[in-house]
Amino acid sequence: MSDPFFEDAALFSPDVQPLLRDAVTHLCWLLSRGYAPNTAIKIVGDRFSLADRQRQAVARCACSDGHAAGRKKQRAEWPDLAARPLWLDGYNVLTTVEVALLGGVLLRGRDGTVRDVAGLHGPQRDGAVTEPALELLARLSRRAGSSEWVWYFDAPVSKSGRLRTQVEEIGTRAGLKWRVEAIFDPDPVLSATEEIVATADSAILDRCKRWFNLASEAVAEIPSAEAILGSDVNRT
Numbered sequence: 001m002s003d004p005f006f007e008d009a010a011l012f013s014p015d016v017q018p019l020l021r022d023a024v025t026h027l028c029w030l031l032s033r034g035y036a037p038n039t040a041i042k043i044v045g046d047r048f049s050l051a052d053r054q055r056q057a058v059a060r061c062a063c064s065d066g067h068a069a070g071r072k073k074q075r076a077e078w079p080d081l082a083a084r085p086l087w088l089d090g091y092n093v094l095t096t097v098e099v100a101l102l103g104g105v106l107l108r109g110r111d112g113t114v115r116d117v118a119g120l121h122g123p124q125r126d127g128a129v130t131e132p133a134l135e136l137l138a139r140l141s142r143r144a145g146s147s148e149w150v151w152y153f154d155a156p157v158s159k160s161g162r163l164r165t166q167v168e169e170i171g172t173r174a175g176l177k178w179r180v181e182a183i184f185d186p187d188p189v190l191s192a193t194e195e196i197v198a199t200a201d202s203a204i205l206d207r208c209k210r211w212f213n214l215a216s217e218a219v220a221e222i223p224s225a226e227a228i229l230g231s232d233v234n235r236t
Contacts, residue, residue: 008104011054012117016054020057023048024061026048031062031063057105057107060202061110063110068110076211080196084146084196086197087190087195088150089199090186091154093137093214097136097219098130106225112216113215114200114216130163134166136218149177149178152181153180154182154186156184187201187204191203195209
């Protein structure tokens with residue numbers, strides 16, 4: 001299997017980024033006018049002659065005007081986390097922080113979220129930076145002052161059991177109240193809860209009551225990490 005980090009050096013180089021940002025802007029325009037997502041990304045991808053991985057990245061950065069406004073309205077800030085639970089979309093948050101620590105490509109969405117592009121190739125993680133990523137998140141957990149963090153992981157994903165133990169151990173070592181749940185499909189649970197949810201998953205963002213931009217906050221703590229793309233439409 002080819003190395004996505006090596007491929008990204010060319011696909012997302014500084015010279016290519018202006019074209020990709022333009023593609024995101026065009027895609028946002030089409031989505032805001034009711035085009036079906038698959039149709040819209042094909043139009044934009046063909047128009048800009050994008051490779052498959054670039055098309056996926058552009059799609060992850062774009063959203064319609066309506067979704068952008070809705071996500072902005074439901075976004076929680078640091079003071080909102082004090083003395084209340086935060087429910088985490090475990091793999092969504094952790095993988096992005098791991099990619100940031102590894103120097104992989106990070107995407108800044110129109111909605112302000114940070115998403116990784118490495119995950120588009122499937123599980124590439126070997127756990128080498130899982131502990132530092134969790135330690136960084138532990139520092140943010142202390143800053144938040146939440147009553148507890150509840151981590152939700154997809155049980156069918158390989159090594160979820162080992163990761164559950166690792167998260168619990170680091171939380172205990174840091175003196176934090178972290179609880180870990182491994183269930184078949186966390187998305188419906190995170191979408192329906194009344195609690196604030198930490199995620200960048202667009203499907204959850206558009207259904208949950210409140211969300212916190214945890215991965216973006218974590219990436220901001222990593223000096224070498226920088227998210228690219230976004231769009232040239234009015235930012236939220």
